[in-house]
Amino acid sequence: MAERAVNNPIGTGESLLFLTDEQLRRGIEAMFFAYRGFTADPDRILQNYEYGRAHHRAIHFINRTPGTTVNNLLSILGVTKQSLNRVLRSLIADGLVESRVGVQDKRERHLYLTETGAKLERELSEAQRNRMRAAYRNAGPEAVAGFRAVLEQMMDPEMLRHFQAGMDT
């Protein structure tokens, strides 16, 4: 087994993985450089609106789960409520997000995109999807499955929970 592994460092067959520090380092740098590309297009667009990445994240997840509460958004984004609040305040003031007091629990605020908010969301996600689509196409179908599998394994358990929660919506 050890011998086969040496001959097939990251073989595609039935061999086990034999991973050198060097190969792992390349994976790490791939993540670093790719994430830059991943955020580049939305970042460019956001400058025209005087918003930042934090606004993009809020808009994305409010769009994914309309009516989500501030608290739920907090645990998804992993920031403090004060930090998120500043972002939400500006989005609400600018009329991109609507905040409705909860019916059952009046402490909660349920968040929705307005038509303006949905329009920005589409502009941002279209740019990001175009890049993702191009990457998927050029890499091929098997690569996409592998990409998703490794990324899932890289998540912390709670992040994985949030990720999978978005599957059944």
Next chain:
Amino acid sequence: MAERAVNNPIGTGESLLFLTDEQLRRGIEAMFFAYRGFTADPDRILQNYEYGRAHHRAIHFINRTPGTTVNNLLSILGVTKQSLNRVLRSLIADGLVESRVGVQDKRERHLYLTETGAKLERELSEAQRNRMRAAYRNAGPEAVAGFRAVLEQMMDPEMLRHFQAGMDT
């Protein structure tokens, strides 16, 4: 073709890719959540040293290419020199990085990790490699190849250049 594509959205066979916005959205969120996991361990460690992610990045690439110049580091990291300078200044002051005046071109500063710097680098990269290794193992060999292929496709051309430059070192 359209029919087969519908039946095999991201088939592994000879079918072309048929990508719904929903599938692309999952890929986008996978990147978001996975990047958090990717940086979680180093971030935790860095708190003990009163450093941030910016210091980690500098340390990583100085370790990858010892003797690199400030200018080269700038184009890899994609930040302004003022921003990088603040980070380098503190690392040099704390004795983790050494800056040597260039021999041929005395305007250049060549950067090296000291023994202390190399020690922190090992601590950080070990944590990050462990996570990457675990993700690779759980996802399997074919997944790793796909992961790398998609990430490369996601990079901007200049990032890809820097990424590939690190292959032959």
Next chain:
DNA sequence: AGTTTATGTCAGTCTTGTTGACTTTCCAAG
């Protein structure tokens, strides 16, 4: 000699994260 390049620094701003203190609302134990 004059220009460009590589680096460093000062000052000021912006985004986005943090902690601390506060209000409103809900719920449950006495």
Next chain:
DNA sequence: CTTGGAAAGTCAACAAGACTGACATAAACT
């Protein structure tokens, strides 16, 4: 029923790390 704590959200102040712009120095190039 009341009261005290927990939960959700808001306001204020601060810190890290990015940015721009201006300027300085030294070395290299033309």
